[in-house]
Amino acid sequence: MNATMTIEKTGPESRATLLGVKNLVKHFPIRGGVLNRVVNAVQAVNDVSFSIKRGEVVGLVGESGSGKTTVGRTILRLEEPTSGSVEFDGTDITTLNRRHMRRFRKRMQIVFQDPYASLNPREKISTILGHALALHNIGKPGELEDRIVRLLEQVGLTGDYMHRFPHEFSGGQRQRIGIARALAVEPDFIVADEPVSALDVSIQAQVVNLLDDLKDAFNLTMLFIAHDLAVVEHISDRVIVMYLGRIMEIAPTRTLYTVPNHPYTKALLSAVPVPDPTDRKKRIILKGDIPSPINPPSGCVFRTRCPMVIPECSKVVPQLTEVGAGHLSACIRTAGAS
C-alpha cells in the first residue's frame, strides 16, 4: 500500500500552502420564545482543520447536513465563523474589515450549484460579467468588451452570447456563465459548490472537463464541494470526507478510493450504485438517518450508524490520526489503535 501512496502525484505536495483552515466552527443560533432569545444552535461545522496547497484541487464530500457547503461559504466569509481561523496566502482573513477583505474577495471566488438562481434574470450577460470586472477595477473601459468576449470563449461559449439574457441559455450554458463570472477577476482560489449536480448527465461531463482545463490554464486552486463521489474522484487531488459537521477522513484521492480507513467512508463508497449490471454487489447499508446537527451524538458523531461501534465511541471525540502518507482518519476503531 505504501508504495502506491508515494508514487501519488508529485505536483502539489511540494508547493506552498494557499489556504489554511484551523479549528473552524460555525454554529447557527436558533431563536425562540417570547423574548426571541437564543435557545439552541445548529452545529453546522465543528472543529474543522485542513489546508490546500497552491494549484491543488481538494474535494469535499458529505451528505446533506454534513456541513460541507457551510465550510465553503465560511472560508469566503459569506458566513462569519463562530470561531477558528481561515488563513489565505498567509493572512488570517476572518478578522479583516470590509475594506481589507475586498482585496481578498478578488482572489477568492465561488461557483454556485444552481445556475438558474445565481444569475440576475434582468441583466444581460455583458452586464453580469461587466459588474464583476468593474467592481474590482479590472481593465480599462475600452477593453471591457474584449475581455468579456475572451471570458466567454474561455468557458466554451461565443462572444455574441454577451447580448443575451440568462433565460435564453440552457442549464449547462448558464453554469458556464457562472464559471466565467468567477474567472472574470482572475482569482487564485475557487470554491465550486456542487457545480454540476443540477445538470443533466451528458452536460455534467462537459462542465467537469471545463473546470479541469481551466484549473490547468489558470493555475487555479480549488475546493470542489459535491455529494457525487465519482465526480469528486475524477477531479480532485485530495479528498476530505465530512459527516455531521466534522471531518472523518482526509487522503490523497487514489488512497481514499482504494484503501478507505474510516467506517463512514467505506459505507459511503459502498452505497454508490455502480453503472455495471454484472456487479450487483452486497452493499454496506447504514441504518437510520443522519442525526440532527442541533443535538449531535456525543463522542464520535458517526457512532449511531456505525457498524463497528463500541461503547468507548460515545466517550471521546476521535481526533484525526495519521494512518498513511497524507492520510488522516478520525476513528478509534480503525485509526486510533496504532
Place this chain on the structure above:
Amino acid sequence: MSHITSPETPPAAPLDCASPLLEVRDLQTSFIVGEGEQVRAVDGVSFTVSSGETLAIVGESGSGKSVTSLSIMRLLPKKIGMITGGSISVRGRNLAQLSEREMRRVRGNEIGMIFQEPMTSLNPVHTIGQQISEVVIEHQKLSKKAAWARAIEMLEIVGIPEPVKRASNYPHQMSGGMRQRAMIAMALACEPTLLIADEPTTALDVTIQAQILELMKDLQARLGMAIVFITHDLGVVAEMADRVVVMYAGQVVETGLVNDIFANPRMPYTAGLMQSIPHIGSSENKKKLQTIPGYVPLLTRLPSGCRFRTRCTYATDLCAAAEPPLETLEDGRSVRCVRWRDLDLTPRRAT
C-alpha cells in the same frame, strides 16, 4: 414495435406471463404552449412490462420519461397536457376508456406511484397514519380501525422505526428518507401489481438511497409487483433493472435487457451517456471524460431526421434525410439509428 404477439423469450429475466401487465402502444402526449401551439412531449412511445419485472426508463430532462408515467396514471395537468394518440392498457384493459371514478380505483389498487419529492404526494396537514388509512379505506373498504392497523403494518414493512408512534407524525416531522419510505408505504398499502417510481431516490443522500433501493428490491421479491423505474442515473439502472428503455427528445431510442444495453449499446446516445459518467475508480486510470457535445434540443426546435444527429459524432447526411424508425431486432432489442450496424460502440472500460 414491442407488441407481444408471441411471448418474448429473454434468457435472463424472470418473465413467465404471456400477456403483459402493462402495455403502452404508440403513446403520444402533447402540451399546449402559448397560443394554440402544441409540443409533443411524448412521441410514439411503446413498451411493455410483465409481472414481477423491473423496467427502467432512462433519459435526461426533456426526454419525456416523466410525462410518460403521468400519462399512464392519467395525472397530466388538466387542459394543458393531453394524450393525443396511442393506447395504454393494464391487463388488456384500455385505461383511456375508463371513467375518472374507475381510474381512481386503478390508481392505488393496481398501480401505485412514488415521486422524487415526497411532499408532492403527502398531505402536510394530515398525519402519515391518516393518509395511509384513507387510501386503504377508499380501496379496500376496511373499517377505520383495521385501516389504521394496516397503516402501522405498512410503516413497519418499509422499515420505519417505532411505526405506532410514527403513524401520528405529520410529514414535516420526518426526514427526507423517512418521507420517501412513508410514500412507498402509501403506494403499496393496497398491494398494487405495478409500481411506477419516478426518480424516487434522486433527492436522497447515497446512504439513504442505498436503503430505499434495497427496500424496493426486498418488497418486490415479497409482493411480486412489477416496477417501472424512471431515472437519469445509470448506476441505479444497473442496480435495479431487468430491462431498459432509453428515451431521447420524446422518443424511445433503444431498448434491451440491462446486461446487453450496458455491455453493447447500439444507439450512439446510449453509448455517449455511458461514456460521459465518471466511474468510481477513475483515479487509478485518470483520463478525460468523454462528452456528448451540445445540448438537448428544445421540442419546438427539433432537427430534421434523427433528433440526436446534431450531437452525434457518427451522423451523416443519411441521418438528416428522414427520421429513423425504431427497428426491432431478432434478439428482442430495438434501436433507433440507421447506422447502428456500422458502428462499434462497445464501451472501453479500464479495469
